[in-house]
Amino acid sequence: MSYKIIFFGTSDFSVPSLKALLADKRFEVVAVVTKPDAPIGRHQVITPPPIKVIAQENNVKVFQFEKIKTDETFEALSKLESVDAYVVVSYGKIIPQRILDLPKHGVINVHGSLLPRWRGASCVQAAIATGDKKSGVTIMQMDAEMDHGNILAQKEITITDTETGGELHDRLAELGATTLPDVLVDYLENKIISQPQNHEQATYCKLLSRDEGKIDWSKSAAEIEHLVRAYNPWPGTWTEWEGKRVKIKKLKTGNWKEFKSDIGMPQTQEEKLFVMCGDGHAVEILELQPEGKRVMKSQEYIVGHKLIS
């Protein structure tokens, strides 16, 4: 006898968790709910979410509701066989209360931060951008408010000094996936007493867009270094030089000698590329990408733009 689960997920973050449940004989994933196929990439090719591909490879029924709050969606889920719980990992839509009430034991969520810190959509980037030393995953009971439910378990990890958003994302996704099965079983067998979050300590992060990757050079060098790491690879960081967009791929807080005080403008010194930041410190650009060009090392940019000092 295995527990019946319906899995809600869409992005890459949810992939390890779905795989973990599929591989665990204690569970039977009777259906997967994910977002509709969407146009993606430069040529807008209609592409299924990665979760859908995995579900189909495992012969699991897939639902892709256009809208989750409609009566049609509610009825479609109600008609399915009764399940023990829904598991939601990075699904991408707000699930209404009447659907949360459907499974016998409610809905479990895996979130990529140490709740109540960083409720919201960009928890991984927020942790690095803010300079947090620790992050982790929280497994909780979902309620109607965003990332607000009672906590079942948390696992902590240390953020390294050079870690990017992408790297931390992958580590947290794996951590969530390895933590989820045992916690879920314990929960379904009433072996866990859930703990309410300390709501007064909650912090929030918003959904990121590309515009938020525009670097504000008036900030401190340390803040900018955090931001570039956090937003790598999504949504990326960029600035405008000579009227053209230049993505800043990699940089570090730099050693420098003497600088003009032109904040935000590229300067060279000993074949290295520096930018003065708002606090009087500089960052050294290591890799960048002018619009229409490939990613290049800063030395290549200097040579091509005749910036030799």
Next chain:
RNA sequence: CGCGGGGUAGAGCAGUUGGCAGCUCGCCAGGCCCAUAACCUGGAGGCCGUGGGUUCAAGUCCCACCCCCGCAA
């Protein structure tokens, strides 16, 4: 066919009204020097994305295609 930039030496780039293929860095050799990644001299390295077309002559103008990238999603 969503909008746009690009493909020229190993890398990054320039190339005018069509008229000998260039610059910086790197690489190789030699020189200078106590020494050097610095400096000097010399050198190698090109199907100018592919295929057609116009022309006495095409990197350059015209047509088609391939590939890379930015925006947007």
